[in-house]
Amino acid sequence: MDYTINNEEVVFDNHYKMLKANVSYDTFSGDNITTTRFAFHRGDSVAILLFEKDSSSILLTKQFRYPTTRHDEGWIFEIPAGSMEKDECPLTCIIRETEEEMGYKVYQPNQISNFYTSPGGSTERCYLFYAEVTPRDKTSKGGGMDSENEDIKTVKLPISEMDSWLSEKIFDAKTIIALQWFMAHKI
Structure with missing residues (x-):
C-alpha cells in the first residue's frame, strides 16, 4: 500500500508547529483516498x-x-x-x-x-x-x-x-x- 504527501505546509509556527498537507493513500479495498490532514508537530x-x-x-x-x-x-x-x-x-x-x-x-x-x-x-x-x-x-x-x-x-x-x-x-x-x-x- 502506498501514500503520497502533497503540498505540506506549516500553518502555525510558535513553540510548536501545526502542519497541513494534502494526502493520498491506498485503502484496504484497493481504492485511493485524497484528503486534507493536519498534524501537531513538536518533534520526538x-x-x-x-x-x-x-x-x-x-x-x-x-x-x-x-x-x-x-x-x-x-x-x-x-x-x-x-x-x-x-x-x-x-x-x-x-x-x-x-x-x-x-x-x-x-x-x-x-x-x-x-x-x-x-x-x-x-x-x-x-x-x-x-x-x-x-x-x-x-x-x-x-x-x-x-x-x-x-x-x-x-x-x-x-x-x-x-x-x-x-x-x-x-x-x-x-x-x-x-x-x-x-x-x-x-x-
Missing part, C-alpha cells in the same frame, strides 16, 4: 522510568500541565520526560533530562520501547527508557530549568502503592505504559 521526545532501589520506589514528577486544565486537573504525576533537540540521540537526551528534572545521574539507561504518543494527530514519537538509581546518584537539586519556566517536584511512588496509583492518580499515557511494563517485567 524521551521518557524514563526511574526505580530507586533503596526506597523500593518509582520516582515521578509532579508539574503543572496547561492542557490538562480542560479536564480540571492542572498538576499531574508523570515519569521524567523531555523533548529531543534536532539531531539529538535519544540516549543523550534522556541522560540530560533526568539530571535537569530529577537531579539524578543515570549512566546506562535501557531503552524499553518507542511509540507514537497520539498517531491520529501528532508526529511525536517517544523513546521510553528504564534505569535503577540510588540516593548516591542524586547529584543536583533537579526541579527543571528556570529558563524554561519549569517547576517540577519529585514524588516517590512506593511499589506497594502502584496498583492504587494506576487506578486513581496516574493519568499520563507514557507513565501508564512505563508502570505496566515495570509490573510485567520487574515485579
Whole structure:
C-alpha cells in the first residue's frame, strides 16, 4: 500500500508547529483516498522510568500541565520526560533530562520501547527508557530549568502503592505504559 504527501505546509509556527498537507493513500479495498490532514508537530521526545532501589520506589514528577486544565486537573504525576533537540540521540537526551528534572545521574539507561504518543494527530514519537538509581546518584537539586519556566517536584511512588496509583492518580499515557511494563517485567 502506498501514500503520497502533497503540498505540506506549516500553518502555525510558535513553540510548536501545526502542519497541513494534502494526502493520498491506498485503502484496504484497493481504492485511493485524497484528503486534507493536519498534524501537531513538536518533534520526538524521551521518557524514563526511574526505580530507586533503596526506597523500593518509582520516582515521578509532579508539574503543572496547561492542557490538562480542560479536564480540571492542572498538576499531574508523570515519569521524567523531555523533548529531543534536532539531531539529538535519544540516549543523550534522556541522560540530560533526568539530571535537569530529577537531579539524578543515570549512566546506562535501557531503552524499553518507542511509540507514537497520539498517531491520529501528532508526529511525536517517544523513546521510553528504564534505569535503577540510588540516593548516591542524586547529584543536583533537579526541579527543571528556570529558563524554561519549569517547576517540577519529585514524588516517590512506593511499589506497594502502584496498583492504587494506576487506578486513581496516574493519568499520563507514557507513565501508564512505563508502570505496566515495570509490573510485567520487574515485579
